[in-house]
Amino acid sequence: xxxxxxxxxxxxxxxxxxxxxxxxxxxxxxxxxxxxxxxxxxxxxxxxxxxxxxxxxxxxxxxxxxxxxxxxxxxxxxxxxxxxxxxxxxxxxxxxxxxxxxxxxxxxxxxxxxxxxxxxxxxxxxxxxxxxxxxxxxxxxxxxxxxxxxxxxxxxxxxxxxxxxxxxxxxxxxxxxxxxxxxxxxxxxxxxxxxxxxxxxxxxxxxxxxxxxxxxxxxxxxxxxxxxxxxxxxxxxxxxxxxxxxxxxxxxxxxxxxxxxxxxxxxxxxxxxxxxxxxxxxxxxxxxxxxxxxxxxxxxxxxxxxxxxxxxxxxxxxxxxxxxxxxxxxxxxxxxxxxxxxxxxxxxxxxxxxxxxxxxxxxxxxxxxxxxxxxxxxxxxxxxxxxxxxxxxxxxxxxxxxxxxxxxxxxxxxxxxxxxxxxxxxxxxxxxxxxxxxxxxxxxxxxxxxxxxxxxxxxxxxxxxxxxxxxxxxxxxxxxxxxxxxxxxxxxxxxxxxxxxxxxxxxxxxxxxxxxxxxxxxxxxxxxxxxxxxxxxxxxxxxxxxxxxxxxxxxxxxxxxxxxxxxxxxxxxxxxxxxxxxxxxxxxxxxxxxxxxxxxxxxxxxxxxxxxxxxxxxxxxxxxxxxxxxxxxxxxxxxxxxxxxxxxxxxxxxxxxxxxxxxxxxxxxxxxxxxxxxxxxxxxxxxxxxxxxxxxxxxxxxxxxxxxxxxxxxxxxxxxxxxxxxxxxxxxxxxxxxxxxxxxxxxxxxxxxxxxxxxxxxxxxxxxxxxxxxxxxx
Numbered sequence: 001x002x003x004x005x006x007x008x009x010x011x012x013x014x015x016x017x018x019x020x021x022x023x024x025x026x027x028x029x030x031x032x033x034x035x036x037x038x039x040x041x042x043x044x045x046x047x048x049x050x051x052x053x054x055x056x057x058x059x060x061x062x063x064x065x066x067x068x069x070x071x072x073x074x075x076x077x078x079x080x081x082x083x084x085x086x087x088x089x090x091x092x093x094x095x096x097x098x099x100x101x102x103x104x105x106x107x108x109x110x111x112x113x114x115x116x117x118x119x120x121x122x123x124x125x126x127x128x129x130x131x132x133x134x135x136x137x138x139x140x141x142x143x144x145x146x147x148x149x150x151x152x153x154x155x156x157x158x159x160x161x162x163x164x165x166x167x168x169x170x171x172x173x174x175x176x177x178x179x180x181x182x183x184x185x186x187x188x189x190x191x192x193x194x195x196x197x198x199x200x201x202x203x204x205x206x207x208x209x210x211x212x213x214x215x216x217x218x219x220x221x222x223x224x225x226x227x228x229x230x231x232x233x234x235x236x237x238x239x240x241x242x243x244x245x246x247x248x249x250x251x252x253x254x255x256x257x258x259x260x261x262x263x264x265x266x267x268x269x270x271x272x273x274x275x276x277x278x279x280x281x282x283x284x285x286x287x288x289x290x291x292x293x294x295x296x297x298x299x300x301x302x303x304x305x306x307x308x309x310x311x312x313x314x315x316x317x318x319x320x321x322x323x324x325x326x327x328x329x330x331x332x333x334x335x336x337x338x339x340x341x342x343x344x345x346x347x348x349x350x351x352x353x354x355x356x357x358x359x360x361x362x363x364x365x366x367x368x369x370x371x372x373x374x375x376x377x378x379x380x381x382x383x384x385x386x387x388x389x390x391x392x393x394x395x396x397x398x399x400x401x402x403x404x405x406x407x408x409x410x411x412x413x414x415x416x417x418x419x420x421x422x423x424x425x426x427x428x429x430x431x432x433x434x435x436x437x438x439x440x441x442x443x444x445x446x447x448x449x450x451x452x453x454x455x456x457x458x459x460x461x462x463x464x465x466x467x468x469x470x471x472x473x474x475x476x477x478x479x480x481x482x483x484x485x486x487x488x489x490x491x492x493x494x495x496x497x498x499x500x501x502x503x504x505x506x507x508x509x510x511x512x513x514x515x516x517x518x519x520x521x522x523x524x525x526x527x528x529x530x531x532x533x534x535x536x537x538x539x540x541x542x543x544x545x546x547x548x549x550x551x552x553x554x555x556x557x558x559x560x561x562x563x564x565x566x567x568x569x570x571x572x573x574x575x576x577x578x579x580x581x582x583x584x585x586x587x588x589x590x591x592x593x594x595x596x597x598x599x600x601x602x603x604x605x606x607x608x609x610x611x612x613x614x615x616x617x618x619x620x621x622x623x624x625x626x627x628x629x630x631x632x633x634x635x636x637x638x639x640x641x642x643x644x645x646x647x648x649x650x651x652x653x654x655x656x657x658x659x660x661x662x663x664x665x666x667x668x669x670x671x672x673x674x675x676x677x678x679x680x681x682x683x684x685x686x687x688x689x690x691x692x693x694x695x696x697x698x699x700x701x702x703x704x705x706x707x708x709x710x711x712x713x714x715x716x717x718x719x720x721x722x723x724x725x726x727x728x729x730x731x732x733x734x735x736x737x738x739x740x741x742x743x744x745x746x747x748x749x750x751x752x753x754x755x756x757x758x759x760x761x762x763x764x765x766x767x768x769x770x771x772x773x774x775x776x777x778x
Contacts, residue, residue: 015319020312047262050208051251054264054279057205061216061277062268064202068111069271072179072192073155075107081181085121085188090133097133104131107192115195118164120145122187138163148178148189155179156272157218160193175223177271199224206279212261215278223275238263242278254280375402375456379468382511383458383518395511404454409470411514413505414481415521416444416488418463419634420499420532433463436496441465443491451484466521468514478538485536493534501528503537526592530585532634553597554583561601562608565647577642581635598629598638602646609650619649665690666704669697670712677716678740683709717741718753725762732758 075081080096080103090097100119108117108131119129126136128145136142144161151158156178159165165174179190199216204226206214213227217239241254242265249266260283268275326349378398381387387395399409418440421433441459448455448467458466485502492500505521508514524539557580564572584597602625606616616625625645632638669686686709687694702708707715717739724735735758736746750758 015316019315020308050262050281051264053208054206054251055249055266057202057208058266058268058277061202061206064113065268065270068113068177068192069155071107071110072177072190073271075103075190076154076179076181078103081119081188081190085123088123090125090127090135100129101131101133104129107131107190113195113198114192115198116164116193118189118191118193120148120189120191122146122149122189145189148191149180149187151178151180153180153272157270157275159221160191164191164193175218175221196224200226203277206264206277207281209281211284212279212281214280216275217278218270218273218275238278238280242276253283259284371403376458378402379456379458379466379514383466383515385515388512388515390512392510392512399511404470406454406470406472408472408509409511410472410507410509411511411517412469412471412481412507413514413517413521414467414469414485415503415505415525416465416467417501417503417525417528418492418496418498419501420497421463421634436498437461437463440492440496440498443495444488447484447488447491451480451487464525466518482536482538489534489536499532499534501525501535501537503528503539505539526590526595528591530591530594530635553600554580557583558601558604562604565605565608565650573647574639574643577639581639585635595630599626602626602629605646620645662700663704665692665697666701669701669709670705673713673716677713677720678738680740681713714749714753718750721746721750721758722754722761725758726765732762 080099085100088096090100104117104119108114117131119131121127121129126142126145128134128136128141136145141161141163144163147161157175158178160174160176164176174193174196176191176193179192181188181190203214203216203224207226213225215225215227216223238254241252242263245252245265251262251264254261254263262281262283264279264281266277268277327345382395390398418436421436437459440463441457444465444467445455445457448457448469452469452471454470456468456470458468460466481504485504488502489500492498503521503525505517505524508517520539524537527537528535557576561573561576561580564576580601584594609616609619628645629638629641632641668690672686672689673681683698684694687697690697698709701712705712721735721739724730724738725732728735730738732746733743736743739746741749747757750761754761756764
């Protein structure tokens with residue numbers, strides 16, 4: 001069954017969805033209720049807590065600033081500062097100068113919000129204690145400090161003059177607390193500059209999150225700020241929005257750059273001033289616990305949903321399992337061509353059931369038409385021993401399944417062998433064995449069915465047929481079996497003009513013994529006499545002593561056959577093997593004896609092959625020639641098989657090897673001639689050296705080289721003489737001796753071969769060389 005089919009079945013999907021809804025809906029409802037109701041309440045509480053935190057931090061900031069204001073106010077009653085400082089010479093009266101310095105320094109260290117404390121003395125000599133004594137000589141600085149006396153208020157907040165805010169490298173204006181102290185005829189100004197980092201830290205605590213911003217302002221003057229909002233400007237973006245609020249303290253929602261912020265604001269009463277604080281916090285930071293809680297709820301819900309899916313899948317698979325097993329049993333697979341996804345499984349099962357019923361009926365009808373072939377196949381396996389592992393009961397059940405309804409059966413095997421095909425001169429040709437088998441099989445089957453109740457024909461496709469006779473309780477009598485053999489013989493003789501050998505086997509009542517009686521019949525038919533006559537072999541009555549009757553083997557003809565092979569006399573071999581077969585069957589020897597004689601001759605021939613240096617497997621390419629010979633049951637066919645399948649392949653191999661050996665011998669002789677052409681050599685000398693006779697060597701030499709021995713030697717000596725005449729100045733008599741000739745004979749043979757005498761040939765060659773040299777020089 002297709003693994004994905006259960007995902008496509010309506011029944012599975014419907015159950016899966018129902019169980020999934022049952023298991024997951026309660027969890028989804030509970031999770032949703034917790035999120036929508038619980039989260040909303042928690043979000044409201046978080047906003048209240050945030051507002052309380054801002055108010056609390058604003059009170060803390062206010063208290064810190066009030067403490068600073070009180071400290072400054074108390075210094076207005078310090079005798080050192082309220083005395084008439086205009087009459088003091090700060091240079092000469094060092095102790096008073098030191099006391100003032102100490103007072104300013106103590107003020108600077110009295111509060112962490114104070115970054116720097118100053119005392120400006122408006123006397124004849126303008127002086128600034130910072131807290132060290134510092135007489136002023138710069139007019140601009142004096143004017144800036146003098147401007148602090150213009151405000152008639154005793155204590156007030158304002159931006160510091162540039163001369164004070166630029167200290168320590170700072171370029172922006174800074175805020176400070178100013179206290180004007182009357183001192184006799186002069187006015188003194190006590191100046192406290194706020195510690196910007198401390199103030200900024202206190203302002204930052206108004207917004208407890210890393211995101212957002214916090215501001216401390218006086219009207220439209222920015223005192224301190226912390227801002228993590230990119231490109232956000234309080235004056236441009238928020239100041240007008242806060243002024244629109246009617247309450248002095250409160251909060252509102254503010255949208256900026258697509259995000260929502262909670263803005264909390266309020267007022268602080270300062271000495272002779274009103275300050276405002278603003279805290280801007282992103283809602284994502286405020287409700288972050290809600291987001292975490294939401295994620296936890298979602299995670300729990302998703303986990304619960306996944307668990308529901310797993311439980312649903314397991315439960316649905318358990319419910320679906322019986323249906324799946326049924327569909328597996330019915331082999332229902334996914335049909336991609338049809339819309340199985342919209343089809344109910346039960347409808348598929350119903351359709352499949354009808355389909356299987358129709359197929360079963362068709363198969364039964366086909367089985368009835370193929371029963372004979374199935375029976376034949378079963379008997380072929382049985383007789384060949386392929387069903388040895390089955391018990392008697394199992395074999396009986398199989399036979400009943402093939403239609404043999406017999407109680408207490410008995411079995412008899414008959415073999416019918418046709419011979420004489422080589423001599424047919426009627427409607428059939430020698431090559432039409434299949435047609436002969438077809439006609440003979442039908443004739444024998446028809447006659448057997450008339451004679452016996454249950455029979456099964458077996459065609460062995462070698463012009464032999466087997467008949468298994470199955471009867472209840474008892475077999476037919478020997479007389480009826482002989483009568484059947486005679487009827488079959490007569491019918492085959494008349495219709496096909498062939499001879500028949502009928503072999504009747506033993507009786508048995510056990511199915512497992514059928515292979516045994518078949519083998520007995522198969523071997524028993526070899527008891528037929530090796531002639532073209534009708535024969536009936538009744539094995540139970542056959543005398544064992546008859547097996548050796550008439551045994552004869554023509555050893556003399558065998559020796560002549562082997563000798564003809566050695567001498568490569570193929571024509572003599574064919575005549576001798578015909579005599580061999582005639583003598584072998586002269587005494588009406590039985591087929592088994594004829595086959596043994598043929599086997600003995602073939603073995604002798606194989607020995608000759610091996611003595612020749614070949615292996616039978618090499619000659620016959622691994623083919624089982626012995627088996628091929630045993631298939632022939634007529635002398636003419638055996639002779640033909642010996643000539644074509646046994647002798648011819650060997651002669652081809654032998655001739656090929658002999659040609660190769662002869663070529664090697666000639667090559668050896670040529671090599672010897674090349675080495676000894678200048679000596680007195682002859683064909684007889686070389687024939688003795690290679691252990692052959694001069695006639696054979698001369699014949700072989702001419703076949704391989706194309707010319708005879710003398711002509712080859714003469715051509716070689718003349719060519720060597722030409723080389724010496726052209727390249728040396730040796731005497732012609734010396735050259736003739738070097739190439740193996742006497743001087744007088746050399747001149748005659750050279751002129752006969754070349755057409756000119758040796759001296760003329762040398763003169764011609766030298767003239768040719770001179771002409772070539774002259775042409776090359778030009």
